[in-house]
Amino acid sequence: MLADPDVQAFLQDNQERISREMVQSGQSKLYEFYHEKQLAKKGETTVAPGYSPQLVLNSGQIDVTYVPTQQLLEKERQRHIQRLVRSINMPKFIQNASLDNFYIDEQHQTATRMAALKAAINFTDNYDPDHFMPGLYLYGNFGVGKTYLLGAIANELAKQKGVATTMLHFPSFAVEMRNSIKKNNTSEKLEAVKKAPVLMLDDIGADAMSKWVRDDVLGIILEYRMQEELPTFFSSNFSMDELEKNHLAIDTQGDHEPLKAQRIMERVKFLSRELPMTGDNLRSKG
CATH class of the missing domain: 3.40.50.300 (P-loop containing nucleotide triphosphate hydrolases)
Incomplete structure (x- = not known):
């Protein structure tokens, strides 16, 4: 999960705002992001069909939000x-x-x-x-x-x-x-x-x-x-x-x-x- 390019890019882009503890406590969200992305790539049913997961910082915590895909738009x-x-x-x-x-x-x-x-x-x-x-x-x-x-x-x-x-x-x-x-x-x-x-x-x-x-x-x-x-x-x-x-x-x-x-x-x-x-x-x- 942590080796995923998108996860790495998110952590890199926010390295000044993300602590080791935040990564530790946010592992379930990082996994949710990674898992949903893999399902979409395989064409399998995701938690929110037509939407793609994105990692965000929300009140000092790592979180996942879902945005409409280009196909849905x-x-x-x-x-x-x-x-x-x-x-x-x-x-x-x-x-x-x-x-x-x-x-x-x-x-x-x-x-x-x-x-x-x-x-x-x-x-x-x-x-x-x-x-x-x-x-x-x-x-x-x-x-x-x-x-x-x-x-x-x-x-x-x-x-x-x-x-x-x-x-x-x-x-x-x-x-x-x-x-x-x-x-x-x-x-x-x-x-x-x-x-x-x-x-x-x-x-x-x-x-x-x-x-x-x-x-x-x-x-x-x-x-x-x-x-x-x-x-x-x-x-x-x-x-x-x-x-x-x-x-x-x-x-x-x-x-x-x-x-x-x-x-x-x-x-x-x-x-x-x-x-x-x-x-x-x-x-x-x-």
Whole structure:
């Protein structure tokens, strides 16, 4: 035990403060340090998994304290990053979505995917909560990577800037909001979503909207975010023009209300910048 390099280094560094008697009375602590270190080296269970022992002087006595290992600190960091990205009815693959792994290899690369990736990197690099920066409105066919890119942006913001992002599949969220009327917690859900530091509305326009969802859910969210200048991202199979004319202007009852649709789109256009995404269907690749 006393021949252990770390024990020797501790005694050497503190030789002016450690007497022979202190070493004698502190042998159990020195052994505890040595023994725990050996267990960790062999990969066996220690008294405090994820923590490494360190020798210290405590009130004139040799003692052992335990500090988090680098592996534990990294694991905690990753958990914290994952907690910052709140997803509602989103696919599981967004948890590991990364800008580094976006589809820019020769087989999948397209000019629009590259432009979208460049815009995403520009946002994550320059995001500042004190200065408004519009999000992205990504539109294109099913499976071109729109949702993946939104997830990658959210994860990068969490990792790089410590920013909390809320991602939600809008058609599913609309159903939740309708169901919440019975439970009388509609306003609570709406408040949590509209105040998110960064919000991502996925698959907007996939289902026809009722007047209530359009005006009292989507409209309220976008109005608040425009007033507060909070970045908002969208993904859709439709361009902004198509979304306005073919979906927002016509509700589930078949009523045509172009002025209300125009009002919603004014907010979408303020909060985001439109970018097409084209390419093969990545989901069919397995």
